[in-house]
Amino acid sequence: MIAGIDGARLIARIEELGATGRDAEGRLTRLAGTDADRAGRDLLSGWLHAAGLRVEIDAIGNIYGIWNPEGATGDPLMIGSHIDTVIDAGQFDGCYGVLAGLSVIEAMQVGLAPARPLAVVAFTNEEGVRYAPDMLGSLVMAGGMAVEEALAIRGTDGITLGAELARIGYAGTLQPGAIRPHAYLELHIEQGPVLEAEGVALGAVETLQGISWQEVTIRGTANHAGTTPMRMRRDAGVAAAGLLVFLDELARRTEGGVATVGQLRFEPGAINVIPGAARFTVDMRNPDEERLQAQEEALADALEDLRRDGFEVTATRLARFEPVRFASEIVTAIETAATERQLSCRRMTSGAGHDAQMVARIAPAAMIFVPSRGGISHNPAEFTDPAALIAGANVLLDTARRLLA
Amino acid sequence: MIAGIDGARLIARIEELGATGRDAEGRLTRLAGTDADRAGRDLLSGWLHAAGLRVEIDAIGNIYGIWNPEGATGDPLMIGSHIDTVIDAGQFDGCYGVLAGLSVIEAMQVGLAPARPLAVVAFTNEEGVRYAPDMLGSLVMAGGMAVEEALAIRGTDGITLGAELARIGYAGTLQPGAIRPHAYLELHIEQGPVLEAEGVALGAVETLQGISWQEVTIRGTANHAGTTPMRMRRDAGVAAAGLLVFLDELARRTEGGVATVGQLRFEPGAINVIPGAARFTVDMRNPDEERLQAQEEALADALEDLRRDGFEVTATRLARFEPVRFASEIVTAIETAATERQLSCRRMTSGAGHDAQMVARIAPAAMIFVPSRGGISHNPAEFTDPAALIAGANVLLDTARRLLA
Numbered sequence: 001m002i003a004g005i006d007g008a009r010l011i012a013r014i015e016e017l018g019a020t021g022r023d024a025e026g027r028l029t030r031l032a033g034t035d036a037d038r039a040g041r042d043l044l045s046g047w048l049h050a051a052g053l054r055v056e057i058d059a060i061g062n063i064y065g066i067w068n069p070e071g072a073t074g075d076p077l078m079i080g081s082h083i084d085t086v087i088d089a090g091q092f093d094g095c096y097g098v099l100a101g102l103s104v105i106e107a108m109q110v111g112l113a114p115a116r117p118l119a120v121v122a123f124t125n126e127e128g129v130r131y132a133p134d135m136l137g138s139l140v141m142a143g144g145m146a147v148e149e150a151l152a153i154r155g156t157d158g159i160t161l162g163a164e165l166a167r168i169g170y171a172g173t174l175q176p177g178a179i180r181p182h183a184y185l186e187l188h189i190e191q192g193p194v195l196e197a198e199g200v201a202l203g204a205v206e207t208l209q210g211i212s213w214q215e216v217t218i219r220g221t222a223n224h225a226g227t228t229p230m231r232m233r234r235d236a237g238v239a240a241a242g243l244l245v246f247l248d249e250l251a252r253r254t255e256g257g258v259a260t261v262g263q264l265r266f267e268p269g270a271i272n273v274i275p276g277a278a279r280f281t282v283d284m285r286n287p288d289e290e291r292l293q294a295q296e297e298a299l300a301d302a303l304e305d306l307r308r309d310g311f312e313v314t315a316t317r318l319a320r321f322e323p324v325r326f327a328s329e330i331v332t333a334i335e336t337a338a339t340e341r342q343l344s345c346r347r348m349t350s351g352a353g354h355d356a357q358m359v360a361r362i363a364p365a366a367m368i369f370v371p372s373r374g375g376i377s378h379n380p381a382e383f384t385d386p387a388a389l390i391a392g393a394n395v396l397l398d399t400a401r402r403l404l405a
Numbered sequence: 406m407i408a409g410i411d412g413a414r415l416i417a418r419i420e421e422l423g424a425t426g427r428d429a430e431g432r433l434t435r436l437a438g439t440d441a442d443r444a445g446r447d448l449l450s451g452w453l454h455a456a457g458l459r460v461e462i463d464a465i466g467n468i469y470g471i472w473n474p475e476g477a478t479g480d481p482l483m484i485g486s487h488i489d490t491v492i493d494a495g496q497f498d499g500c501y502g503v504l505a506g507l508s509v510i511e512a513m514q515v516g517l518a519p520a521r522p523l524a525v526v527a528f529t530n531e532e533g534v535r536y537a538p539d540m541l542g543s544l545v546m547a548g549g550m551a552v553e554e555a556l557a558i559r560g561t562d563g564i565t566l567g568a569e570l571a572r573i574g575y576a577g578t579l580q581p582g583a584i585r586p587h588a589y590l591e592l593h594i595e596q597g598p599v600l601e602a603e604g605v606a607l608g609a610v611e612t613l614q615g616i617s618w619q620e621v622t623i624r625g626t627a628n629h630a631g632t633t634p635m636r637m638r639r640d641a642g643v644a645a646a647g648l649l650v651f652l653d654e655l656a657r658r659t660e661g662g663v664a665t666v667g668q669l670r671f672e673p674g675a676i677n678v679i680p681g682a683a684r685f686t687v688d689m690r691n692p693d694e695e696r697l698q699a700q701e702e703a704l705a706d707a708l709e710d711l712r713r714d715g716f717e718v719t720a721t722r723l724a725r726f727e728p729v730r731f732a733s734e735i736v737t738a739i740e741t742a743a744t745e746r747q748l749s750c751r752r753m754t755s756g757a758g759h760d761a762q763m764v765a766r767i768a769p770a771a772m773i774f775v776p777s778r779g780g781i782s783h784n785p786a787e788f789t790d791p792a793a794l795i796a797g798a799n800v801l802l803d804t805a806r807r808l809l810a
Contacts, residue, residue, distance in 0.1 A: 192632025209631060213676060223780060225665035225688045226614060226756030227597025230657045232780075237666055238653045244646035252635045260630035261642055262676045264669060271618060271667045271686040271723070281676040283630045318676070351631030375628060375637075 005103035005397055007390035013099045014389070017043055017083065018091025027088040028380070032125035032136075033061075033155065033164030040083045041170055044098065044122060051106055053120070056179065057172025059147045060140040061124035061165045064179055067105045068117040077114075077403055078181035078363075079104060079396065080121030081188060082137070082355060086129050090382020092389075096370075097187045098122045100393040104400050114404040116182055123355045124165075130155040138358035141176045177362075183330060183403050184365035186356040187396045189384050193375030194348060201343040201388065202395060203369030204334040207287035208350040208357045209256075210323035212296055214282045216243070216303065219312040222268060222276025237266050237275035239306055243299075247282065250298050256349060257286045257295055287323045287349040324357040327364030330403065334368055337398035343391055352377075368396055410508035410802055412795035418504045419794070422448055422488065423496025432493040433785070437530035437541075438466075438560065438569030445488045446575055449503065449527055456511055458525070461584065462577025464552045465545040466529035466570045469584055472510045473522040482519075482808055483586035483768075484509055484801065485526030486593060486760060487542070491534050495787020497794075501775075502592045503527045505798040509805050519809040521587055528760045529570075535560040543763035546581045582767075588735060588808050589770035591761040592801045594789050598780030599753060606748040606793065607800055608774030609739040612692035613755040613762045614661075615728035617701055619687045621648070621708065624717040627673060627681025642671050642680035644711055648704075652687065655703050661754060662691045662700055692728045692754040729762040732769035735808065739773055742803035748796055757782075773801055 020043050021036030023029045030036040041063060048055045048065030056064040066076060081097025101120035108114060123141070128134025131153050140150045151162030151171075165171040190196075195203055220236035244261050251259035260283040266275040282299065286292035303313045331347065338345035348369065356365045370392035373383040425448050426441030428434045435441040446468060453460045453470035461469040471481060486502025506525035513519060528546070533539025536558050545555045556567030556576075570576040595601075600608055625641035649666050656664035665688040671680040687704065691697035708718045736752065743750035753774065761770045775797035778788040 190632065191629055192634075193628070193637050194632075194634060197637060211631070223598070224596055224757060224782065225663065225667060226616070226690050226758075227595065227599075227782075228663070228756070228780060229597075229599060230653070230663055232598050232602060235653065235665070237669065238649055241646035241649035241653075241666075244643055245650055248635070248640065248643045248646075258630065258633070258635055260640070260677070260679050261646075262630060262671065262678050262680060263674050264642065264671050266667065266669050269668050272665070272688055273667050274665050275667060283677055285631050351633070352629060353631075375633060377629065377632075 004394040005107045005390070010099055010103045010390060010393055011386045013047065014091055014095060017095050017099065028085055028091060029087045029089065030083065030085040031130040032084045033130065033161055033168060035168065037084055038168035038170070044083060047102060048120070051102060053105065056174050057170055058141070058174040058176045058178070059172055060137050060150055060176050061170045061172065062137045062141055062176065063122045065102065065120045066117055067109065069113050071113060072115060072117045074116050075180050075182040076117035076119040077183055077400060078119045078121055079185045079400065080123065080355070081186050082123045082126030084125055084127050086127050086378045088380060089378060090380055092189045092382055092384055093191065093377055094126060096189060096389060100187045100396050103393050104397045107397055116404055119179060125161065126355055131161050135353055135355055135358050138355035142358045142361040143177055144358060144361065147176055181359060181363040184356060184359040184363050185330070185396060185399060186354060186367045187392055188354060188367055188369060189377065189382070190369040190372045191352050191377035192372065195369060195371035196373060196375065198346070200346045201391060202338050202345040203348040204331045204338070204345055205350050205367035205369055206326055206328070206331045206347045208324040208326070208354065209285040209287050210289055210292040211319060211321045212284045212292060213318040215279065215316045215318055216282060217277060217279045217314045218306060219277045220275065223274045225272040225274055228274060233274055234310055235274050236278040236311065239311055240264065240278035240280055243302055246302055247299065250295060251284070254286065254291055254295055256288055257284070257291060258351065259284045259295065285351060289323050292323065324360050326356070326360060326366040330364055330366035333399050333402040334366060334395065337395045337402060340398065341391065341395060343395065368392055368399070409799040410512045410795070415504055415508045415795060415798055416791045418452065419496055419500060422500050422504065433490055433496060434492045434494065435488065435490040436535040437489045438535065438566055438573060440573065442489055443573035443575070449488060452507060453525070456507060458510065461579050462575055463546070463579040463581045463583070464577055465542050465555055465581050466575040466577065467542045467546055467581065468527045470507065470525045471522055472514065474518050476518060477520060477522045479521050480585050480587040481522035481524040482588055482805055483524045483526055484590045484805065485528065486591050487528045487531030489530055489532050491532050491783045493785060494783060495785055497594045497787055497789055498596065498782055499531060501594060501794060505592045505801050508798050509802045512802055521809055524584060530566065531760055536566050540758055540760055540763050543760035547763045547766040548582055549763060549766065552581050586764060586768040589761060589764040589768050590735070590801060590804060591759060591772045592797055593759060593772055593774055594782065594787070595774040595777045596757050596782035597777065600774060600776035601778060601780065603751070605751045606796060607743050607750040608753040609736045609743070609750055610755050610772035610774055611731055611733070611736045611752045613729040613759065614690040614692050615694055615697045616724060616726045617689045617697060618723035620684065620721045620723055621687060622682060622684045622719045623711060624682045625680065628679045630677040630679055633679060638679055639715055640679050641683040641716065644716055645669065645683035645685055648707055651707055652704065655700060656689070659691065659696055659700055661693055662689070662696060663756065664689045664700065690756060694728050697728065729765050731761070731765060731771040735769055735771035735804070738804050738807040739771060739800065742800045742807060745803065746796065746800060748800065773797055773804070
């Protein structure tokens with residue numbers, strides 16, 4: 001029996017990696033394919049080599065550290081996440097999952113001889129800040145996009161991902177997908193407020209929300225704010241406001257649903273002119289595909305009502321992902337592992353996208369969440385208590401052992 | 406008995422003045438103190454001289470054309486408006502009222518010997534596009550601002566109004582207010598849709614709306630649109646949207662009230678981030694001061710409710726004008742004059758600001774409105790049928806005769 005992972009080393013590595021790739025203003029900004037990304041990758045690769053793992057880089061730049069103990073056969077159990085970041089990031093998002101995966105292998109190396117190989121993986125360009133779409137490395141590994149197509153994607157600066165991976169020395173020759181996971185585990189900070197608010201130590205993530213993004217434009221009639229009586233107005237701003245209130249109420253009464261209007265603009269945008277047009281984005285999510293479709297239909301009906309009231313309305317789909325249901329046997333294994341460590345655990349839904357949703361296309365997968373203070377992420381204020389980080393990594397270890405048994 | 410004003414000449418002058426001061430793209434843009442303004446002033450002054458009027462320019466650049474018939478005594482009956490325009494304007498706003506005033510004097514010159522002088526006036530910088538505040542020339546004439554202060558105002562280009570008036574030759578020596586109106590009449594296009602929609606020929610303007618402008622900021626909590634459950638949100642965007650709907654409903658149930666939110670901005674303004682702040686302008690108007698105050702109090706109460714719900718709310722006053730009640734005897738004279746010409750007429754409120762509201766501080770004043778096609782103004786599409794323009798000028802003539810009787 002092994003007690004657990006080396007918690008002090010895990011925390012030290014998170015901090016060292018978090019100090020790598022900072023910009024001139026001291027912000028952690030490790031965008032995919034940049035010099036900062038190379039610095040992070042070099043640090044990680046060094047740790048993988050030092051642990052005696054076989055390090056492989058595939059053609060999309062995903063880094064694998066493989067432990068093939070004597071007598072182990074078959075596809076590896078894969079554990080991982082990503083080490084690229086957003087601009088002015090925190091140090092936990094992604095990195096925690098990769099470094100915890102390494103900790104799990106190192107813990108097992110002390111006295112276990114699992115029947116299968118283990119692999120820790122860091123996927124390329126999960127954040128999608130420089131190259132769209134996000135979760136690109138895992139998407140390509142799962143066969144969702146041809147590697148040639150992915151390498152030809154131009155970044156926000158116009159440079160292709162392929163050119164940048166070659167420049168920083170991480171354009172590997174391994175075909176993505178050649179290392180096929182037997183199963184996949186991803187440990188991550190929640191990036192939301194639920195666990196902290198409920199005082200629960202761990203989340204066993206059983207679903208990942210489906211996402212529906214639309215851009216809506218409502219056109220009414222711009223007119224003088226003083227001389228146009230209320231009864232003669234077709235105010236696109238008020239129409240949009242009514243829709244915002246409706247979408248919020250709809251999400252509150254839809255099980256598992258959320259809805260957000262993050263961008264809204266009025267035209268012409270003068271204090272004394274009735275808005276002639278309102279443009280806004282709609283972000284609706286639900287872990288259940290049928291309920292997400294019901295949210296979309298309710299929005300479409302509300303837009304149709306506006307058309308009947310004389311507004312001109314267009315709605316354009318910006319993105320659409322179906323919900324992901326993770327492997328129930330792995331979710332159960334996570335719950336059991338948490339219980340054995342006397343840690344409270346709740347089943348939950350991930351509201352954010354993760355590499356696990358891509359890997360779930362080709363292998364049983366699930367995720368473990370630890371609390372995020374204040375629900376804050378993608379921000380230097382991102383924080384999880386070291387004890388909670390170590391507890392999460394130990395449940396990851398125990399879950400991995402169950403999957404290998 | 407004189408039949409009426411010379412309609413064909415009035416229309417021809419409106420078109421000639423409308424063709425004066427166009428920019429390189431052919432847009433009518435006669436901002437106060439510009440070369441385009443000088444061209445318009447020169448054209449008008451020529452017509453005033455040709456009509457045998459004494460032309461006076463005061464220190465703020467207001468142009469007066471005075472007809473002092475033999476035996477006339479006392480302060481003049483003043484008729485006027487302005488000839489400066491917005492950028493890319495129509496040709497009727499302001500100019501119609503000045504040129505109709507000249508037409509009235511010319512019509513009287515044929516066979517009337519009124520007991521008082523008449524003056525037609527073109528006030529400086531009514532639109533306020535280049536120099537703030539608007540209605541500046543009439544404000545200074547009415548004693549609402551010292552002329553030295555007004556001349557020192559810097560335009561959007563940094564040049565003072567005083568320097569520009571001197572440059573274009575319209576810095577007069579007459580003290581503003583030295584020519585004091587016995588009464589004041591202003592004929593104007595409605596700039597709103599009411600007369601056209603109701604099929605009424607003329608408006609006898611009895612009030613001018615009070616205006617309350619505020620800027621409101623609501624601060625909630627920015628958070629991830631996917632990972633933050635509805636019950637844990639403090640969405641500043643939805644709070645603002647609820648307020649827009651409330652203000653619209655409030656105005657609809659408040660007699661004479663209107664409310665407009667013309668500018669609205671969310672922060673940080675990302676599709677997948679719950680708005681942490683919403684900033685917007687509120688434009689509320691009412692011809693009745695008590696009801697306008699009631700609208701303001703209802704807004705304040707609604708903001709207080711948001712504070713109780715945990716939002717941080719600030720409201721800043723941007724502008725506040727009390728309603729103006731025009732002289733009832735002049736409004737009655739307008740109605741009688743319209744009836745005698747068998748023209749339909751309704752009492753109404755002006756939703757826009759006009760020079761008449763400044764002059765009303767020092768003399769009995771009222772306004773006459775003619776229909777604006779589609780309610781459109783401050784736009785090249787601004788249009789009023791020539792027959793309606795001539796009918797309005799004839800009612801102006803008859804009203805002036807009543808005031809002189």
